Amino acid sequence: MTPLQIIFLLVAAISLGGAVMVVTRQNLVHAALWLILVLFGVAVTFVLLNAGFLAMAQVVIYIGAIAILMIFTIMLTRKVAKDTDEQLNSNWWGAGIISLLLFGGVILMLFQWQNFQFNLPNLNPSVDPLLQLGEGLVSPNAFLLPFEIASVLLVAALIGAIMVARERK
Amino acid sequence: MIPLSWYLIFAAALFSIGLFGVLARKNAIAILMGIELMLNSVNINLVAFWRYLSPEMITGQVFAIIVFAVAAAEVAVGLALIISVYRRKSTIVAEDIDMLKF
Incomplete structure (x- = not known):
């Protein structure tokens, strides 16, 4: 295990946990704050992939604009969207089955692809990706x-x- | 060294969670949040494929930037629609927004 792998696993675990919170929390403002955590996790993933500009754009556009816009809209419509109401519709179990099937299908497809265990090629040091x-x-x-x-x-x-x-x- | 497969599995899991949010949530804003999760997982895939399969071409990053722009446009219009529906019908529950039902 290299330090980079440990960082990736930590970030992925935190992001996936946060994503589960986003789709299950009763309180929508809390869900939006968890969404910000997930977006940060994705920004860290971009940094691990040598895409520094995209990480910066992720923080500025997604967290700075989109998440804040969502929190504003949640607060503007709070009168009708009470936190005590049931937040999942009656077909939520069907949605869960569909999501699990999709995940299983994608993983199955990926394991049949021969490039799946592809290792990292080195970046050409004379070319700056940002430039x-x-x-x-x-x-x-x-x-x-x-x-x-x-x-x-x-x-x-x-x-x-x-x-x-x-x-x- | 992180193998490409880890990124792909992470993105697939994030996409599935987002799909669950889109299908299972009642509140229209929560559905938009699920869509954001799905778009983010797509971006992880695009950047991971760029880095691992074709780092000499910049196409993957440009594609991710265009996804950013489309996501911003989608959220702006979506939230405006939600505000407008809230004014007319006093609801943002997706099941109750049935003005177009024939």
Whole structure:
């Protein structure tokens, strides 16, 4: 066991435990706080995978914006969503069976794939992945068009969100 | 050295837990939280495949960034819809939102 493996197992265990809490807690604000823990765990996983920029973006976008937005919405709608009410619907056991079947099926598929035990290739030290990512996002030969389309999608979605949530007189 | 399989199993477990949240939760905001868990597990997979199978190409990370943008858009519109439904129907329980039912 190397230290990196121990760190990964710890982070994975904490994230999965937090994820179970997210889907089972009665109190939605607590569920949102557990969600923040899971998002941090995923950010640590990105760091372990040498994707520092994505880890930073994960903290800024997911924790800083999405999780906070969710907590705001939970608090705005708290009058109807009482914590004492039953939070799982009547078909929750079916949902559990479907999730377990999916997990088992994916694991079964993965074990039949010969690259499954693939070991880590070394990064080329002369190429900086962050530099490569930045150039890729603005280079017309690489990902300029998808990146611009994602930006337009985001603007359209935010304007749409304002229109949908606006109070009509 | 962490084998690729550990990341894939972790992501598969996170995806399944998120799927359970989407299918079993009553509250619409909790369903969105389950979707966030699923999108995060997809991102782990994308970045892990980039790092292990094609570290010389940056495609995996770019794909993860586009998933970030789509997730932000999805949450913004989803929460706006929930607020709007809350104003009109005073409920955010997904079963009770049946205005489109024929």
